[in-house]
Amino acid sequence: MISKDFTIKNKMGLHMRPAQQFVTAMGKYASDITIKCGEKSVNAKSIMLLMSACIKCGSDITVICDGPDEAAMMAEAASMIESGFGEE
Amino acid sequence: MRIIDLLKKEAISLNSPANSKDEAIETLIGLHDAVGNLSDKDAYKAAILAREGQGSTAIGEGIAVPHAKSDSVKTPGLSAITVPGGVDYNAPDGKPSDILFMIAAPLDGDLHLEILSRLMVLLMDPDFCAKLRAAQTPEEYLSIIDAAEAAKYPDEAPKKEVKDAGYKILAVTACPTGIAHTYMAAEALQQAAEKMGISIKVETDGSGGAKNVLTKKEIADCDAIICAVDRNVEMARFDGKPVLKTSVTSGINKPEELIQKVLDGKVPVYHADAAADDADDSAEKESFGRKVYKHLMNGVSHMLPFVVGGGVLIALGFLIDTIAGNANVGGTFGFTHPVAATVFWIGKAAFAFMLPILAGYISMSIADRPGLLPGIVGGYIAANGFTFKSLIDNKNLVGDGGAVSGFLGALFAGFIAGLLMLVLKKAFEWMPKSMDGIKPVFIYPLLGTLLIGLVMLLVNPVVGLLNNGLSTFLTNLGDSSKLVLCIVLAAMMAIDMGGPFNKAAYVFGTAAIADGNTWIMAAVMIGGMVPPIAIALSTTFNKSKWTAQERKNGPVNYLMGLCFITEGAIPYAAADPLRVIPSCMVGAGVAGAVSSLFACACPAPHGGIFTFAVVENPLGYIAALIAGSIAGALMLALLKKNKEKKSA
Numbered sequence: 145m146i147s148k149d150f151t152i153k154n155k156m157g158l159h160m161r162p163a164q165q166f167v168t169a170m171g172k173y174a175s176d177i178t179i180k181c182g183e184k185s186v187n188a189k190s191i192m193l194l195m196s197a198c199i200k201c202g203s204d205i206t207v208i209c210d211g212p213d214e215a216a217m218m219a220e221a222a223s224m225i226e227s228g229f230g231e232e
Numbered sequence: 233m234r235i236i237d238l239l240k241k242e243a244i245s246l247n248s249p250a251n252s253k254d255e256a257i258e259t260l261i262g263l264h265d266a267v268g269n270l271s272d273k274d275a276y277k278a279a280i281l282a283r284e285g286q287g288s289t290a291i292g293e294g295i296a297v298p299h300a301k302s303d304s305v306k307t308p309g310l311s312a313i314t315v316p317g318g319v320d321y322n323a324p325d326g327k328p329s330d331i332l333f334m335i336a337a338p339l340d341g342d343l344h345l346e347i348l349s350r351l352m353v354l355l356m357d358p359d360f361c362a363k364l365r366a367a368q369t370p371e372e373y374l375s376i377i378d379a380a381e382a383a384k385y386p387d388e389a390p391k392k393e394v395k396d397a398g399y400k401i402l403a404v405t406a407c408p409t410g411i412a413h414t415y416m417a418a419e420a421l422q423q424a425a426e427k428m429g430i431s432i433k434v435e436t437d438g439s440g441g442a443k444n445v446l447t448k449k450e451i452a453d454c455d456a457i458i459c460a461v462d463r464n465v466e467m468a469r470f471d472g473k474p475v476l477k478t479s480v481t482s483g484i485n486k487p488e489e490l491i492q493k494v495l496d497g498k499v500p501v502y503h504a505d506a507a508a509d510d511a512d513d514s515a516e517k518e519s520f521g522r523k524v525y526k527h528l529m530n531g532v533s534h535m536l537p538f539v540v541g542g543g544v545l546i547a548l549g550f551l552i553d554t555i556a557g558n559a560n561v562g563g564t565f566g567f568t569h570p571v572a573a574t575v576f577w578i579g580k581a582a583f584a585f586m587l588p589i590l591a592g593y594i595s596m597s598i599a600d601r602p603g604l605l606p607g608i609v610g611g612y613i614a615a616n617g618f619t620f621k622s623l624i625d626n627k628n629l630v631g632d633g634g635a636v637s638g639f640l641g642a643l644f645a646g647f648i649a650g651l652l653m654l655v656l657k658k659a660f661e662w663m664p665k666s667m668d669g670i671k672p673v674f675i676y677p678l679l680g681t682l683l684i685g686l687v688m689l690l691v692n693p694v695v696g697l698l699n700n701g702l703s704t705f706l707t708n709l710g711d712s713s714k715l716v717l718c719i720v721l722a723a724m725m726a727i728d729m730g731g732p733f734n735k736a737a738y739v740f741g742t743a744a745i746a747d748g749n750t751w752i753m754a755a756v757m758i759g760g761m762v763p764p765i766a767i768a769l770s771t772t773f774n775k776s777k778w779t780a781q782e783r784k785n786g787p788v789n790y791l792m793g794l795c796f797i798t799e800g801a802i803p804y805a806a807a808d809p810l811r812v813i814p815s816c817m818v819g820a821g822v823a824g825a826v827s828s829l830f831a832c833a834c835p836a837p838h839g840g841i842f843t844f845a846v847v848e849n850p851l852g853y854i855a856a857l858i859a860g861s862i863a864g865a866l867m868l869a870l871l872k873k874n875k876e877k878k879s880a
Contacts, residue, residue, distance in 0.1 A: 159298070159345060160348060161287050188286050191291045196349050196350075197349065200342045200345055224589070
């Protein structure tokens with residue numbers, strides 16, 4: 145299991161479009177992915193759960209990947225989050 | 233921010249006939265526009281379509297949440313539709329979408345993220361979605377959301393409900409003097425209601441005017457009203473509501489019982505008109521004694537400020553004259569020095585209204601407003617001793633000093649005037665309705681005044697004789713008889729603390745001041761001061777005899793006693809009457825005896841410790857107070873049983 149901290153950079157926060165991209169991307173991996181934001185901890189393979197966490201711009205989150213391909217999963221998650229999901 | 237605050241009933245369309253994504257979007261935008269959320273419908277639609285162009289807002293499981301942040305949004309809000317069978321919304325799971333929420337959010341801020349988050353929390357629950365799909369009316373749809381939101385976010389919901397619910401029960405408390413009982417009953421009712429989990433508002437009609445007054449809306453919204461009153465309060469406002477009328481003492485002693493009665497729905501609906509017409513009917517339920525007491529107390533309570541204000545000013549006149557060195561001027565003591573004379577005669581002016589007010593308000597209590605005038609005139613005639621003979625002989629408004637029927641005559645005038653007006657009302661029932669307006673402004677005042685005048689001119693000489701005889705008898709009492717009288721009067725003050733015995737002794741005392749027998753007032757006042765102080769002493773030094781609540785209220789009783797507010801003793805006496813009342817009577821009797829032995833005299837009818845400066849032989853008076861209070865406290869120690877250890 146590996147974990148890494150991030151800060152959400154894109155102004156709109158983790159709204160539905162990036163969330164959907166993220167969920168779709170993570171769905172490719174066999175490992176589990178959990179995002180912690182404040183007191184909430186959600187399965188980031190579910191769009192509803194991810195949206196329910198209400199992750200805004202500037203939120204500090206922790207991404208936790210656990211499984212056989214956790215390293216590759218974390219690498220893609222990190223690149224998506226750090227690039228601001230292709231948004232400003 | 234709650235979903236049900238953002239989603240208006242009119243922005244919900246169930247079982248929409250839409251059969252494509254475009255039609256569903258069109259419908260949702262139309263709903264937003266209809267409830268006024270948008271300033272520019274076309275711009276908003278463009279923003280929605282642009283968003284859909286970047287990727288579908290369907291999230292699977294039949295749910296789609298189209299949304300746009302746009303400056304064409306005037307008011308943030310939601311619209312919602314359900315589509316039987318669903319529409320193809322390019323959902324990730326390929327299923328058709330049948331539950332659609334459209335979010336309209338302003339450009340700035342994260343509101344749409346918060347709304348999305350909350351919608352997701354709710355929509356995650358398959359049962360919730362099933363209920364939404366089955367909902368048949370917008371109201372039902374909203375109530376499903378409301379219930380789910382209340383369950384998921386429990387800390388938000390309840391506040392609003394309490395605010396809207398108003399008060400379940402209202403109450404009015406009023407006692408004749410309006411100093412102590414009124415507020416004790418209010419507190420008892422509030423505590424009981426709190427214990428029972430009932431919301432209550434209590435209006436206190438005390439001597440300082442009505443506080444915490446009930447509003448029209450509160451009256452309209454409440455279940456019932458409890459009136460714990462010993463004098464008349466404004467009742468017309470309760471027309472058509474269930475009203476439980478009872479005495480102030482039941483408000484103090486059994487508040488739970490009263491509230492329970494209301495909850496059980498055992499309270500009759502009050503009708504103002506019927507109450508006026510059927511006065512005899514409803515009054516019959518009250519005992520005759522209680523009716524008389526209530527009328528008497530209405531007069532006494534209105535008279536009291538005149539007695540206190542006038543009495544203290546007169547006492548001040550004596551005090552100033554004493555300071556000015558005029559203590560030995562004889563008959564003009566109290567109004568020899570110019571300042572003394574000023575306050576003294578202002579006080580006398582107040583005293584002049586004492587008996588007319590007493591009679592007027594007794595009569596008003598019996599016959600409502602028409603009773604006021606004849607009562608006042610009757611009291612005035614009683615106070616001035618007018619007789620047929622005195623008026624005819626003097627050819628002027630001059631009374632016969634020997635025929636002043638005084639306070640007894642005023643009581644009589646008050647009751648007779650009230651009854652007279654009741655008879656007049658009956659006698660003029662035959663008049664057509666169109667003449668109703670003329671009765672209270674012409675017929676009642678004219679006939680009422682004339683009749684009570686004639687009656688009192690007849691009664692005055694008779695009652696005057698009786699009154700004079702009583703005064704003469706009192707004045708002529710020997711020292712030993714004075715002692716007995718002082719003991720009896722002081723003990724009477726302690727029997728019912730504000731009830732008829734107490735007031736009888738008190739009115740006797742104030743009347744005696746007018747006759748110059750200020751030693752009577754000294755015994756009366758000391759008798760009224762002892763009970764609260766004796767109880768306070770006992771709660772301080774005999775803690776085991778009292779409950780925690782009783783001990784907590786003990787210190788207040790020192791103050792009440794010193795201010796001659798005997799009513800402070802009532803809760804204690806009511807809780808254990810057979811032991812507390814005899815104790816208080818013994819204490820008061822001892823005080824009366826000591827006061828008499830030291831030849832104390834008090835020229836002021838109220839004021840307690842504040843009048844000690846004008847009391848004759850103040851040291852003896854203080855000794856009387858201390859002796860009486862200690863005697864009372866010792867009696868309590870002797871008679872009262874120990875409370876169980878648990879409560880101590």
